[in-house]
Amino acid sequence: MAVIFLWLLFAATLSSCMGNKNMNVLCNDKDRHELLEFKQSVKDPMKQLSSWTTEEYCCNWSGVQCDNITGRVSKLDLHCPPDIQCLEGEINFSLLFKLEFLSFFDLSSNNFKTIHFPLLNASTNFSNLEYLDLSMNYNLLMENLTWLSHLSSLKYLNLSGISLKNEPLWLQHFTMLPSLIELRLSGCSLNSENLSLGYPNFTTSLALLDFSNNSFHSEIPKWLFNLKDLRSLILGSNHIKGILPNWMGQFKQLEQLDLSNNLLSGPISSTLGNLSSLKFLDVSFNFLNGSLPIDIGKLSKLEVLAIGNNPFSGMISEQSFTNLSNLKSLSLDSSEFTFDLGSHWKPPFQLEKVSISYCKIGPEIPSWLYSQKSLSYLDISSSGLSFNVHDDLKFWSFVTQIDNLFLSHNSLSGDISTTLINNTQIDLKWNSFSGMLPHLSPKVIFFDIANNSFSGPIFPFFCQTMTKEEHHLEVLDMSHNLLFGELPKCWKKWQSLIHLNLGSNNISGKIPTSMASLTKLQTLRVRNNSLFGNIPTSLKSFKSLWYLDVGLNEFTGKIPTWFTHLSLALLLRSNKFSGPIPLQICELSSLLVLDLADNKLLGPIPKCLHNITTMVTNTVDEGLFLTYFHKWVLAPISVRSDLEDLPLFMKGQELNYWHSLKLLHSVDLSSNHLSGSIPLELVTLSALQSLNLSHNHLKGEIPSGIGNLKLLESLDLSSNQLSGEIPQSMSNLSFLSFLNLSYNHFNGKIPLGTQLQSFDGSSYIGNPQLCGAPLPKKCIQNGKSHSLKSMEHRDDDDDDWLSWFEMGMGIGFASVFWGLLGILLFVRRWRDAYFQGLDNLFLKVQRIW
Numbered sequence: 001m002a003v004i005f006l007w008l009l010f011a012a013t014l015s016s017c018m019g020n021k022n023m024n025v026l027c028n029d030k031d032r033h034e035l036l037e038f039k040q041s042v043k044d045p046m047k048q049l050s051s052w053t054t055e056e057y058c059c060n061w062s063g064v065q066c067d068n069i070t071g072r073v074s075k076l077d078l079h080c081p082p083d084i085q086c087l088e089g090e091i092n093f094s095l096l097f098k099l100e101f102l103s104f105f106d107l108s109s110n111n112f113k114t115i116h117f118p119l120l121n122a123s124t125n126f127s128n129l130e131y132l133d134l135s136m137n138y139n140l141l142m143e144n145l146t147w148l149s150h151l152s153s154l155k156y157l158n159l160s161g162i163s164l165k166n167e168p169l170w171l172q173h174f175t176m177l178p179s180l181i182e183l184r185l186s187g188c189s190l191n192s193e194n195l196s197l198g199y200p201n202f203t204t205s206l207a208l209l210d211f212s213n214n215s216f217h218s219e220i221p222k223w224l225f226n227l228k229d230l231r232s233l234i235l236g237s238n239h240i241k242g243i244l245p246n247w248m249g250q251f252k253q254l255e256q257l258d259l260s261n262n263l264l265s266g267p268i269s270s271t272l273g274n275l276s277s278l279k280f281l282d283v284s285f286n287f288l289n290g291s292l293p294i295d296i297g298k299l300s301k302l303e304v305l306a307i308g309n310n311p312f313s314g315m316i317s318e319q320s321f322t323n324l325s326n327l328k329s330l331s332l333d334s335s336e337f338t339f340d341l342g343s344h345w346k347p348p349f350q351l352e353k354v355s356i357s358y359c360k361i362g363p364e365i366p367s368w369l370y371s372q373k374s375l376s377y378l379d380i381s382s383s384g385l386s387f388n389v390h391d392d393l394k395f396w397s398f399v400t401q402i403d404n405l406f407l408s409h410n411s412l413s414g415d416i417s418t419t420l421i422n423n424t425q426i427d428l429k430w431n432s433f434s435g436m437l438p439h440l441s442p443k444v445i446f447f448d449i450a451n452n453s454f455s456g457p458i459f460p461f462f463c464q465t466m467t468k469e470e471h472h473l474e475v476l477d478m479s480h481n482l483l484f485g486e487l488p489k490c491w492k493k494w495q496s497l498i499h500l501n502l503g504s505n506n507i508s509g510k511i512p513t514s515m516a517s518l519t520k521l522q523t524l525r526v527r528n529n530s531l532f533g534n535i536p537t538s539l540k541s542f543k544s545l546w547y548l549d550v551g552l553n554e555f556t557g558k559i560p561t562w563f564t565h566l567s568l569a570l571l572l573r574s575n576k577f578s579g580p581i582p583l584q585i586c587e588l589s590s591l592l593v594l595d596l597a598d599n600k601l602l603g604p605i606p607k608c609l610h611n612i613t614t615m616v617t618n619t620v621d622e623g624l625f626l627t628y629f630h631k632w633v634l635a636p637i638s639v640r641s642d643l644e645d646l647p648l649f650m651k652g653q654e655l656n657y658w659h660s661l662k663l664l665h666s667v668d669l670s671s672n673h674l675s676g677s678i679p680l681e682l683v684t685l686s687a688l689q690s691l692n693l694s695h696n697h698l699k700g701e702i703p704s705g706i707g708n709l710k711l712l713e714s715l716d717l718s719s720n721q722l723s724g725e726i727p728q729s730m731s732n733l734s735f736l737s738f739l740n741l742s743y744n745h746f747n748g749k750i751p752l753g754t755q756l757q758s759f760d761g762s763s764y765i766g767n768p769q770l771c772g773a774p775l776p777k778k779c780i781q782n783g784k785s786h787s788l789k790s791m792e793h794r795d796d797d798d799d800d801w802l803s804w805f806e807m808g809m810g811i812g813f814a815s816v817f818w819g820l821l822g823i824l825l826f827v828r829r830w831r832d833a834y835f836q837g838l839d840n841l842f843l844k845v846q847r848i849w
């Protein structure tokens with residue numbers, strides 16, 4: 001009896017485990033045939049469909065589910081995990097129409113390129129399909145949406161990441177779906193041209209509308225008012241302008257409202273306090289002003305409140321939060337609120353995330369923070385904070401639990417050498433911490449203590465760690481402190497490092513060969529220390545390195561030639577490197593910045609520099625640029641800001657966004673012992689914006705084609721032995737804002753051209769044979785040969801620049817560039833916050849990452 005009972009129990013358990021796999025029904029032959037046809041028609045590099053064989057029962061195939069009674073295929077889930085692209089080729093919609101019982105079809109995150117639609121007559125009706133997800137097939141060409149009309153039962157539709165820009169009637173097509181509940185159209189390149197026209201009649205069943213990450217430039221469309229039963233309205237990351245309409249207060253069912261990253265202005269209407277179901281409110285990154293209505297404090301269901309990065313003003317008081325007992329996440333970054341939260345205030349909530357950077361909450365750490373026991377994210381950077389006596393002990397014991405801790409740009413101080421840092425990310429840069437370095441637990445991934453006053457040797461930090469476990473540290477920035485000692489040899493423990501900055505300390509000694517074990521390193525900066533010796537060849541193991549800065553040390557030996565993958569920047573300035581400039585430099589075909597200045601380099605300037613193709617292309621290679629951009633976005637802020645802080649980037653503020661791209665390309669070979677002439681090939685580097693060859697022994701003439709360097713903004717050839725006349729083509733350099741030709745042997749008349757005369761005499765001084773404006777020395781008669789011809793070459797600067805731009809970049813690129821790099825480069829505060837906004841919304845990338 002007991003045996004039978006156990007057997008039954010076993011059987012029951014077994015069958016419930018297999019519940020989904022419908023082991024008791026037979027697979028329909030016709031469906032199996034269709035699925036095998038489908039398998040035949042797609043490329044499957046990851047062998048996702050390997051279980052789809054005739055041997056195996058088709059309801060058991062991966063991704064396939066059958067109806068447990070009829071045995072017909074009812075569910076096909078072939079989505080791919082993010083970042084792996086599984087299936088490729090064409091989606092043949094015949095399949096969809098042949099599997100009559102299919103109700104669920106998910107092909108998201110694959111790499112399908114085209115869709116084939118069978119010829120269908122108007123009355124064909126596939127009434128079973130309820131769920132369709134084709135999202136994140138980024139390369140899928142979708143010419144039109146006429147096929148939607150055959151899917152009358154569709155409830156969930158996700159086409160995010162598929163461009164629908166070729167379908168002007170997109171909105172109409174979606175309104176034809178009578179059963180729609182969720183519509184996700186994020187990143188579909190939609191624009192608002194047709195958005196405000198007419199009153200599209202969406203079905204009243206619609207509960208979720210996601211139009212985020214498109215190009216809507218209109219106001220919030222009035223027809224949304226008809227969708228009062230919506231539960232989620234997601235319009236983030238567009239260019240929506242205008243005000244928040246009062247009628248939004250009538251969306252009584254609304255749980256999620258995301259209007260972040262738009263151009264909304266005006267105050268938040270207090271009617272939003274009527275959104276009694278609201279759980280998620282994100283209006284960050286807009287231009288909303290005024291004060292926060294007290295009524296927001298009535299939203300008792302609210303879990304996420306993100307209103308940062310708006311020019312709000314007014315008071316945040318205890319009343320602002322009266323009923324927010326369910327609040328889990330509060331973001332008020334970069335707002336001008338005045339905080340009036342009493343020191344005995346007991347908040348009604350227990351938050352997990354607090355982000356209040358750039359708010360005037362200082363000078364003391366707000367005492368209500370200590371009541372929050374579940375925090376896993378705290379950003380109080382740039383808030384004017386400092387510790388009172390003994391406060392720091394309380395603070396450090398409070399924050400040990402907080403995984404992501406951002407305290408940069410305050411006046412926090414103290415000695416934390418006995419603290420064990422056990423946060424996943426911790427950012428202490430730009431404070432006043434002192435004393436020896438603390439120890440890190442293996443858990444730490446991001447540790448930034450740049451610009452403090454930490455002192456002492458670096459050896460214990462790296463080598464006397466408290467654990468035998470391997471560290472997970474990926475980003476370490478200890479630059480601008482008072483650290484000293486030799487570089488340690490125990491790098492094996494730190495193999496996960498990706499970005500390492502030890503710059504501007506007093507670190508001495510040689511680079512140990514053991515550093516070669518940091519094979520994941522992408523950026524290495526040891527600028528401004530007292531390091532010497534050769535750069536060991538073992539570092540060729542840095543296969544991913546794209547930014548190397550060893551400037552301002554005492555390195556000797558030849559220029560290293562084995563960073564063959566290096567892109568972006570090679571910065572060796574102010575060392576004692578000797579010998580010739582190796583030709584291998586020219587193989588760094590995607591370099592943007594080459595700085596070998598102030599060394600002991602000999603010999604000629606290589607003729608092959610034009611092999612650095614990024615410096616040659618007059619047009620910007622979009623793909624290449626986006627590659628940099630990607631690296632840049634993924635790099636920590638400290639890396640990005642270092643790039644910005646390169647001298648070349650400084651002119652930034654006065655220039656418009658487009659110019660910023662130009663500022664990236666530069667070659668600096670100044671203050672060496674280079675000889676020979678300026679190679680003619682150099683003038684083919686037409687993307688170059690800054691060229692410095694000064695303080696060398698260069699002879700000969702300036703190549704007459706120098707005018708080809710149309711984007712040049714800064715040219716320094718001073719203190720050489722260059723001779724001859726200044727080429728007329730130089731008057732073509734319409735962007736030139738810095739010129740130094742002083743202390744050479746130039747002769748003749750300075751060519752006429754607004755630009756060349758706009759520099760003062762010091763640009764030309766030390767060339768006794770030179771004459772003409774702006775020098776006081778007048779040219780004598782035979783200087784006449786330099787006619788006014790050059791005046792005719794003057795183009796309109798802007799036209800010139802515009803055509804350059806139009807040649808190279810399409811509108812798509814323009815908007816990426818405007819939207820991302822523009823903000824990124826120059827409005828740093830907004831830039832930081834922008835990325836935070838991005839990550840809140842879309843990317844699961846941490847703030848610093």
Ligand SMILES: *[C@@H]1O[C@H](CO)[C@@H](O)[C@H](O)[C@H]1NC(C)=O
Pocket residue numbers: 021023056057060
């Ligand atoms: C389906 O797979 C399960 C194991 O996962 C197996 O036990 C069962 O026999 C299979 N059904 C058929 C009909 O092959």
Ligand SMILES: *[C@@H]1O[C@H](CO)[C@@H](O)[C@H](O)[C@H]1NC(C)=O
Pocket residue numbers: 068069
């Ligand atoms: C069939 O599956 C549905 C849900 O998918 C379930 O509710 C039902 O009980 C199942 N029927 C049988 C006979 O297993």
Ligand SMILES: *[C@@H]1O[C@H](CO)[C@@H](O)[C@H](O)[C@H]1NC(C)=O
Pocket residue numbers: 037041092093094095098116
């Ligand atoms: C699509 O599939 C059907 C059968 O399912 C087939 O007849 C047709 O040729 C396929 N079309 C393309 C373009 O592959």
Ligand SMILES: *[C@@H]1O[C@H](CO)[C@@H](O)[C@H](O)[C@H]1NC(C)=O
Pocket residue numbers: 121122123124
């Ligand atoms: C349209 O297709 C259906 C079946 O798909 C068929 O029954 C009907 O006859 C077709 N109508 C015309 C006009 O071809």
Ligand SMILES: *[C@@H]1O[C@H](CO)[C@@H](O)[C@H](O)[C@H]1NC(C)=O
Pocket residue numbers: 123125126127152
């Ligand atoms: C399609 O079928 C559904 C249900 O079977 C029906 O409600 C709808 O009216 C039909 N649509 C068309 C265009 O025939």
Ligand SMILES: *[C@@H]1O[C@H](CO)[C@@H](O)[C@H](O)[C@H]1NC(C)=O
Pocket residue numbers: 115117141142143144145146
């Ligand atoms: C819709 O696009 C498909 C290809 O994507 C094409 O075959 C079809 O003719 C188009 N239909 C209309 C009405 O433009």
Ligand SMILES: *[C@@H]1O[C@H](CO)[C@@H](O)[C@H](O)[C@H]1NC(C)=O
Pocket residue numbers: 108133135158160184185186210
């Ligand atoms: C559908 O689209 C959204 C964007 O709205 C995306 O985040 C999501 O991962 C997609 N897929 C599913 C299954 O929701």
Ligand SMILES: *[C@@H]1O[C@H](CO)[C@@H](O)[C@H](O)[C@H]1NC(C)=O
Pocket residue numbers: 161186187188189213838842843
């Ligand atoms: C926004 O949409 C574009 C496609 O239009 C996509 O490439 C990009 O990844 C999306 N951005 C986010 C943050 O989802």
Ligand SMILES: *[C@@H]1O[C@H](CO)[C@@H](O)[C@H](O)[C@H]1NC(C)=O
Pocket residue numbers: 168169193194197
């Ligand atoms: C939508 O815009 C397109 C142009 O992109 C235009 O041809 C079309 O007529 C517009 N549709 C409506 C309904 O206004």
Ligand SMILES: *[C@@H]1O[C@H](CO)[C@@H](O)[C@H](O)[C@H]1NC(C)=O
Pocket residue numbers: 198199200201
């Ligand atoms: C939407 O419905 C309204 C009234 O119900 C009607 O006047 C309007 O024409 C409809 N719009 C469309 C595009 O069908």
Ligand SMILES: *[C@@H]1O[C@H](CO)[C@@H](O)[C@H](O)[C@H]1NC(C)=O
Pocket residue numbers: 420422441443
């Ligand atoms: C560090 O944090 C983890 C939880 O993330 C915890 O398990 C561990 O005990 C902590 N280590 C120390 C030394 O506090």
Ligand SMILES: *[C@@H]1O[C@H](CO)[C@@H](O)[C@H](O)[C@H]1NC(C)=O
Pocket residue numbers: 583584586587608611
């Ligand atoms: C420069 O490129 C040319 C071909 O474009 C190649 O033949 C030459 O070897 C390259 N020079 C160097 C030094 O890499």
